[in-house]
Amino acid sequence: MSLKLKIAIEKNGKQYYADGDKVFSWLMERYSKYQGRKTSSAVLPYDKRVNSFFDQIVSDGAWLEDMRKAFPGVDIQNELDKAKAWLLSNKSHKKDLKKFCYNWISKATPSFTPNTRTNEDVRKDRKKFSTQRAYKEQYGNEEMADAEDISEIFKNFKLGDSNE
Numbered sequence: 001m002s003l004k005l006k007i008a009i010e011k012n013g014k015q016y017y018a019d020g021d022k023v024f025s026w027l028m029e030r031y032s033k034y035q036g037r038k039t040s041s042a043v044l045p046y047d048k049r050v051n052s053f054f055d056q057i058v059s060d061g062a063w064l065e066d067m068r069k070a071f072p073g074v075d076i077q078n079e080l081d082k083a084k085a086w087l088l089s090n091k092s093h094k095k096d097l098k099k100f101c102y103n104w105i106s107k108a109t110p111s112f113t114p115n116t117r118t119n120e121d122v123r124k125d126r127k128k129f130s131t132q133r134a135y136k137e138q139y140g141n142e143e144m145a146d147a148e149d150i151s152e153i154f155k156n157f158k159l160g161d162s163n164e
Contacts, residue, residue, distance in 0.1 A: 050087050053097045054080065063098075073110025080105075 005020030044052065057063060057080065067076045083104040087094060094100045135144050145153075 046091060046093055047088060050084065050097065054084050057098075057101070067102075067105055071105055071108070071110065074105055074108045075111065076105060079108045 007018045007020050007023055009016045009018055043049075064076060067074075080101060083101050086104075087097070087100070132144060
């Protein structure tokens with residue numbers, strides 16, 4: 001003869017019965033799952049959790065180095081900035097942020113230049129090419145002097161010197 005234990009539960013004024021074995025197995029499963037974890041600490045708001053995660057990644061150089069080795073053509077820091085912006089703007093409440101970042105980086109398109117160019121490099125090039133284009137429009141096919149050539153020309157030039 002087996003002994004069954006019923007547990008009476010009252011919810012919203014109604015009384016329900018639950019199988020004792022199932023309730024105790026559920027409680028043991030929950031207890032063993034959360035054993036050793038601090039349950040009293042409050043969960044950080046999503047924005048703070050994301051920001052602290054990315055601060056932790058930057059301070060932990062090992063994970064970044066692993067990502068650079070695994071994805072040599074990808075600008076890891078740039079992709080992490082994009083992923084952080086996406087997480088903060090979409091509020092999708094991702095649970096495993098490290099896995100999300102790994103997936104984000106793995107889907108990034110690698111650049112095939114050995115040193116990735118920054119936005120500042122692109123701006124300098126645009127300015128340089130626009131200056132060259134303006135020079136060619138004004139002077140035709142004459143060659144433009146370099147900064148070294150110009151400094152060599154004016155090396156001995158003095159203002160107000162009329163002897164030469």
